Amino acid sequence: MKRPRKPIFNSSCKAAVRVLLAIAALQLTGCVVGPKYHQPAAQAPPAYKELGDWKPAEPNDQNLGGSWWTVFQDPQLDALELQVNVSNQNLKAAEAQFQQARAALRYNRADYYPTVTAGPSATRTRVSANAPTSSLLRGVTYNDFVFPFDVSYQADVWGRVRKTVESYREQAQASAADLATVNLSMHADLAVDYFQARSLDAEVQLLNTTVTQYEQALELNESRFQGGIASEVEVEQAKTILQTTRAQAIDVGVARAQFEHAVAILIGKPPAEFSLPPLPLTAPPPHIPVGVPSVLLERRPDIAAAERLVASANAQIGVAKSAYYPTISLGASGGFESSSITTLLNGPSGLWSFGLSAVGTVFDVGRRRALTDQARAAYDFQVANYRQTVLNGFQQVEDNLAAVRILENEAKVQDQAVVAAQRSLDLSITRYKGGVTSYLEVITAQNAALTDEVTAVNILGRRMADTVLLIQALGGGWDRSSLPERPECCGKLVSSTGSK
Numbered sequence: 163m164k165r166p167r168k169p170i171f172n173s174s175c176k177a178a179v180r181v182l183l184a185i186a187a188l189q190l191t192g193c194v195v196g197p198k199y200h201q202p203a204a205q206a207p208p209a210y211k212e213l214g215d216w217k218p219a220e221p222n223d224q225n226l227g228g229s230w231w232t233v234f235q236d237p238q239l240d241a242l243e244l245q246v247n248v249s250n251q252n253l254k255a256a257e258a259q260f261q262q263a264r265a266a267l268r269y270n271r272a273d274y275y276p277t278v279t280a281g282p283s284a285t286r287t288r289v290s291a292n293a294p295t296s297s298l299l300r301g302v303t304y305n306d307f308v309f310p311f312d313v314s315y316q317a318d319v320w321g322r323v324r325k326t327v328e329s330y331r332e333q334a335q336a337s338a339a340d341l342a343t344v345n346l347s348m349h350a351d352l353a354v355d356y357f358q359a360r361s362l363d364a365e366v367q368l369l370n371t372t373v374t375q376y377e378q379a380l381e382l383n384e385s386r387f388q389g390g391i392a393s394e395v396e397v398e399q400a401k402t403i404l405q406t407t408r409a410q411a412i413d414v415g416v417a418r419a420q421f422e423h424a425v426a427i428l429i430g431k432p433p434a435e436f437s438l439p440p441l442p443l444t445a446p447p448p449h450i451p452v453g454v455p456s457v458l459l460e461r462r463p464d465i466a467a468a469e470r471l472v473a474s475a476n477a478q479i480g481v482a483k484s485a486y487y488p489t490i491s492l493g494a495s496g497g498f499e500s501s502s503i504t505t506l507l508n509g510p511s512g513l514w515s516f517g518l519s520a521v522g523t524v525f526d527v528g529r530r531r532a533l534t535d536q537a538r539a540a541y542d543f544q545v546a547n548y549r550q551t552v553l554n555g556f557q558q559v560e561d562n563l564a565a566v567r568i569l570e571n572e573a574k575v576q577d578q579a580v581v582a583a584q585r586s587l588d589l590s591i592t593r594y595k596g597g598v599t600s601y602l603e604v605i606t607a608q609n610a611a612l613t614d615e616v617t618a619v620n621i622l623g624r625r626m627a628d629t630v631l632l633i634q635a636l637g638g639g640w641d642r643s644s645l646p647e648r649p650e651c652c653g654k655l656v657s658s659t660g661s662k
Contacts (some may be wrong), residue, residue: 202469207455230639243352246352253345259340263338277313281311287303307503332470340463347634359418359421368616376403403609455559465552471544487522495514495515559635562631583613583615
């Protein structure tokens with residue numbers, strides 16, 4: 163009885179399977195070298211110093227929301243802010259950087275899987291009749307069809323790939339936070355420029371109204387001069403203050419045009435294609451919810467970005483430490499080879515090989531230690547940068563809290579100064595008409611009244627700008643939970659709140 167033939171690849175295939183199972187078990191149970199990540203501690207004060215007894219909002223109103231600019235209840239501002247997400251080029255650049263970070267993460271995630279390559283070829287060869295080979299091959303012409311493939315895989319036994327992917331994932335999250343930071347900055351810049359332009363509109367309106375009053379005063383002086391009551395000097399004095407105020411009103415147009423151009427750039431338009439209609443600023447800024455300082459760590463995207471870079475640097479320490487352990491690689495190749503295309507895929511045409519290698523560095527003159535020290539120093543740098551970013555955040559909130567609070571008090575006092583200056587001007591005009599005093603007293607009172615009114619307008623503009631900067635310092639309604647947990651597969655981030 164004829165014995166059945168054992169499959170030629172049976173024992174080899176079993177050995178290969180055993181090796182694969184052993185590597186898989188080793189990878190699943192292998193340790194991940196490197197320190198575990200713990201978020202660095204950052205000192206947060208229990209309350210803001212500059213807030214004091216000044217309560218700008220209800221205690222339960224702690225979130226500004228995504229479209230924070232709507233708190234100003236200005237439809238023209240709302241319409242402009244909506245164009246930032248669509249057309250702002252700085253925002254598009256930040257979005258592209260985030261996409262780069264996502265692509266780098268996907269690239270490194272590919273190391274979780276084996277790499278398969280294939281290189282089919284077809285050749286026709288004629289051996290020389292005088293070749294120094296076997297006489298059976300001399301003068302022979304033959305075909306060689308090859309369909310090979312190779313599989314290579316580096317087992318992640320020590321967690322090098324996992325730590326690398328972890329590092330790039332956290333860098334991508336940091337890039338997402340950077341995108342939110344740029345978004346918030348662009349919206350805040352637009353609001354500041356917009357309110358500065360409106361403040362100048364109010365100043366121009368004030369100056370034009372004053373010009374009208376000065377024109378009436380000039381007519382009065384000319385009438386008194388013609389009647390022999392006033393001197394020509396008083397007429398020229400009235401002309402001087404009139405023309406000076408007209409020039410001042412014209413000069414405001416320079417700064418106003420610059421703010422208009424800045425708004426155009428922020429919404430992605432050439433200045434020649436954009437016009438901002440005049441709209442004098444009149445209403446005071448709204449009260450802004452502040453919250454407790456500890457909340458700031460979760461509300462500012464730049465702080466979140468700095469913290470994610472700390473986590474990334476921590477993972478890089480693990481990558482550096484994995485160099486102390488051998489690299490285990492698996493390699494396999496197989497395919498088909500035949501002299502005829504018709505038999506290329508037949509069983510006897512098959513070929514294969516399988517191998518396992520482990521490579522470790524025996525002596526490198528301290529190179530691996532240096533890389534580990536470098537990774538640790540990079541981690542220390544990111545920790546210090548994170549803590550400094552937190553401190554800067556608290557400073558910005560305190561600065562703008564102080565500015566908003568102090569300017570509110572200044573505005574109240576300045577309003578009283580405006581009322582007093584106007585009363586002084588009215589009395590001076592009455593005294594001048596009664597012939598009690600010269601027109602110089604009226605001019606002095608006019609200058610004081612105009613200066614106080616312009617100062618009041620400027621204070622209102624500064625209050626609006628500082629309110630916007632306070633919102634920006636508080637994070638503009640952004641929240642850390644908006645960071646994508648899996649940035650390699652999330653959609654586009656388009657809002658300052660991090661919504662996807």
